[in-house]
Amino acid sequence: MLLWKIFVLFTRVALFSWGGGPASLALMQRESTTALWIPPGGTTLTPWVSPDEFADAVAVGNALPGPIAPQVSAYVGYKMAGLPGAMAAAAGTVLPTTILMLIMVVWFFRIKDSSAVHSMLKGVRPVVVGLLLWTAYDMAYSVFGVGKLGWGGASAAGWDKLLIVFVAFAILTFTRINPVFIIITAAMMGAVAYR
Secondary structure (H helix, E strand, C coil): CHHHHHHHHHHHHHHCCCCCHHHHHHHHHHHHHHCEECCCCCCCCEECCCHHHHHHHHHHHHHCCCCHHHHHHHHHHHHHHHHHHHHHHHHHHHHHHHHHHHHHHHHHHHHCCCHHHHHHHHHHHHHHHHHHHHHHHHHHHHHHCCCCCCCCCHHHHCHHHHHHHHHHHHHHHHCCCCHHHHHHHHHHHHHHHCC
16 A cells, blocks of 8 residues: 555656656655655654655765656655665656656647647746745755745854855856766765764
8 A cells, every 4th residue: 555655646746747857856845745654663644754855865866877756756765665665656756757758749749839838838837947946945944954944043054065055056057067976076075074
């Protein structure tokens, strides 16, 4: 039953996300941090993952090659039910949309020049940007203590993390360095600086 719930949750995320893997992270985060279960040996309902755990999943997923959505979903699924949970989550993220894409690709070339399709895409694209901004905003709370509750004095204590954000943003904006190298470098620096 748990494997089915994992599959259905990530299928729902995949089918209602627009803009690819990174854009699906906002909905995936909201769903997986608000879904409740009773862990083995536990007695109370707890979220599938905490916001901190979701941020860790995104960090690990960004460090690996390939699409991020199945990687993050596999992380959540593994926490819930081990390897079968990871497989159910990744399958829920990939299979329904792949099947839908195979069906839609046949019809897309018939309607791709439709003004209605163009109008719908113009309305959806800004929403995707908003979803990505919301994900960054929500993750900022777990990284800096900033977000829904305000700064809370974390700006002075978290200046080093803000510096890392701005340096990473500058490198990505002004160079063609692969993000993987930035993540690996940050991980090595973190292993030394935050030990």
